[in-house]
Structure formats: structure tokens, C-alpha cells
Amino acid sequence: MRIAVPNKGRLHEPTIDLLERAGLHLENGADRKLYAETVDPDVTVLFARAADIPEYVADGAADVGVTGYDQVQEAAVDGVVDLLDLEFGRCRLVLAAPEDGDIESVADLAGKTVATEFPTVTREFFAERGIEPDVVEVTGATELTPHVEMADAIVDITSTGTTLAVNRLAIVEEVLSSSVRLIAREDVVDDPKVEEIRTALSSVLAADGKRYLMMNVPEDRLEEVREVIPGLGGPTIMDIANGGSEKVAVHAVVDERDVFETITEVKNCGASDILVTEIERLVE
Structure with missing residues (x-):
């Protein structure tokens, strides 16, 4: 099973980090x-x-791939399935024009010229609106072309809008919202190894921002604790090995942002020996 991943740029390191966290450790480096x-x-x-990864997957050079949704849409290849939003590399593809110019709507670009590194997505965007500008493909410094x-x-990628503002460009309309995706060739989607990879990556995403909370709770105050723990599907209750104990062990998965308040509340309910740990992977 071959996974195609970005070889450089802003998506490379986060992708390698995600694979490592999912347990797919690289044996001979990535540089x-x-x-x-x-x-x-x-x-x-x-x-x-x-930009080449969708084609790699479609042609069979790779079975699955990790790349931006914008690149998948631009490649417009057949037989590629979007399996999972990996929730990083978020950006927008936007239509922008000089802020002091006369382009204020999509309709204003009829018969005009639009420069972009995404000609396929751009032409489709305008075609859906019945507008036919002259779409010119460029390979860099797109924001300079109006000047x-x-x-x-x-039509260009933006994350914060800072580069557009620096170049005195105003957003006219959003063309596409993008993030990094796990994609696969249609004929391998049901392969057990593909599902194993998807599950491994999704388990890392599910664990982000979660903490594992463990404590001992008096049995007669268990219901109070149940009510204050914002657990994932409710807490797990277990007997403590010490046979004479009047306490039970309570384990729960909670959002990191709830940990501070939750600890205070369970302590008020008589909880003791409270332990909070990070979660590397969470298979839901």
C-alpha cells in the first residue's frame, strides 16, 4: 500500500507528524x-x-494520498474518493480585485481577465454563474497581476487575508473552502489496509483536545459525579482492587477546556486521587 504525501511546503511537516502520531513511523527519514x-x-x-498527488492516486502510482482539497478539485481526476478531512492546512480560494477598482461583484468580470494558479476551479466557478472572463494561468505572484x-x-489562496491586504486587494467572493484530505483510489476504498490507515489517522484527530480523567469516588456520591463529568458517552465505573474500599474508580474522556472546572466540581463531590493524562489516539 502506497501513500503519497507532500514532499515540501506548508503541508509536509504536519502530514509527517500526523503519520508518526498515528503509528506509521518512517523508517528511513523524509528529507x-x-x-x-x-x-x-x-x-x-x-x-x-x-498538486500532483491526486493524479498519482488516480493513475495507480499511489493507493491513497494526503493533499489539499483545493488540489483535488483542481486536478479534477476521475476515480478518486475523499475519505477523511484531516483538519489542518485550512485556507480559502477567493476571488479578489483591487480595492480601489470597479470590480465589486462576480458579474463585473464578464469579458474581463482573471489570473490564477487554479484555472480548472476558476473556470467552473464562473461557469456556474454564467460569466465568461478570460482565465489566465500563472505560476506565482498572482496577487501582483492586477497591478x-x-x-x-x-483567484488565489488565502489563509488570513494579510497578503491580499498588503497588495491592496479586496475579496469579492469565496470560491472554495479547503483543508487537507485523505483521498483514495475508488477501487481500493474497501481494502482493509486503507480502512486501517483511515482509522489510525481519524483516531489521532479524535484525541486532539481531549484528556483522560481518572479518580476515586465514594460510592454514595457517584451520581453527583456522573452529573458533573462532561464525558464522552458517560464515565466508566470500576471496582477498586482493595476489597474493603467504599470507593469506585471513575474514568472519563473530557475536553481539555473542561478539565479545570471539572476537577473542581468532582473534588467538591468527594473525588480523590485525581489523575489527568493526554490521549494519543481515540478510536470512537
Whole structure:
């Protein structure tokens, strides 16, 4: 099973980190290599340009891939399935024009020129609205094109909008919302190894922002504790090994933001020996 991942750029390190946290440790590193073995002898990682990964998956060079949703939409290849939102690399593809210009709506671009690194997505966006601008593909510095009279507007990626503001460009409309996705070729979606990879990655995402809370609670105050623990499906109650104890062990998964308040509340309910730990993976 081959996984194609970004070989560089802002998506590379977060992707490698996610694989490592999911237990797919790379055996021979990830720097300046075309591929790497993992601790799973059946899984190999291939390094490719983020823009090429949908094609790698569609053509069979890789079985699954990790890349931005914007790249998947731009590639417009058949037979590729979006399996999982990996919840990082969030950005927007937006239509923007000079803030002091006369482009205020999508309709204003009829017969005008739009520069972009995403011509497929851009043409589809305008076609859905019945507008036909001249779409010009560029390979960088898209935000400069309106200022050198190459284009009347642009369609470009933005995360915070800072670069657009610096270049005196105003957003006219959002074209696409994107994040990094796990994708797979249609004919391998039901492969057990693909499901194993999807489950491993989703378990890391599910654990983010969660904490495991353990405590001992007097049996006669158990219901009070149940009411104040914002647990995932309710707390787990277990007998304590010491046979004479009048307490039970209570375990629960709680959101990190609730830990401070929860500890105070359970202590008021008589809880003791409270322990809070991080969670690496959570299979729901």
C-alpha cells in the first residue's frame, strides 16, 4: 500500500507528524527522498508535489494520498474518493480585485481577465454563474497581476487575508473552502489496509483536545459525579482492587477546556486521587 504525501511546503511537516502520531513511523527519514518505508511492511510513503498527488492516486502510482482539497478539485481526476478531512492546512480560494477598482461583484468580470494558479476551479466557478472572463494561468505572484495590468482580478489562496491586504486587494467572493484530505483510489476504498490507515489517522484527530480523567469516588456520591463529568458517552465505573474500599474508580474522556472546572466540581463531590493524562489516539 502506497501513500503519497507532500514532499515540501506548508503541508509536509504536519502530514509527517500526523503519520508518526498515528503509528506509521518512517523508517528511513523524509528529507530529500522519493519514498520511505514505514514500520508497517505493507505501507510505503511516496513524496510528491501536493498538486500532483491526486493524479498519482488516480493513475495507480499511489493507493491513497494526503493533499489539499483545493488540489483535488483542481486536478479534477476521475476515480478518486475523499475519505477523511484531516483538519489542518485550512485556507480559502477567493476571488479578489483591487480595492480601489470597479470590480465589486462576480458579474463585473464578464469579458474581463482573471489570473490564477487554479484555472480548472476558476473556470467552473464562473461557469456556474454564467460569466465568461478570460482565465489566465500563472505560476506565482498572482496577487501582483492586477497591478501590472495582466489581469482585472485574481483567484488565489488565502489563509488570513494579510497578503491580499498588503497588495491592496479586496475579496469579492469565496470560491472554495479547503483543508487537507485523505483521498483514495475508488477501487481500493474497501481494502482493509486503507480502512486501517483511515482509522489510525481519524483516531489521532479524535484525541486532539481531549484528556483522560481518572479518580476515586465514594460510592454514595457517584451520581453527583456522573452529573458533573462532561464525558464522552458517560464515565466508566470500576471496582477498586482493595476489597474493603467504599470507593469506585471513575474514568472519563473530557475536553481539555473542561478539565479545570471539572476537577473542581468532582473534588467538591468527594473525588480523590485525581489523575489527568493526554490521549494519543481515540478510536470512537
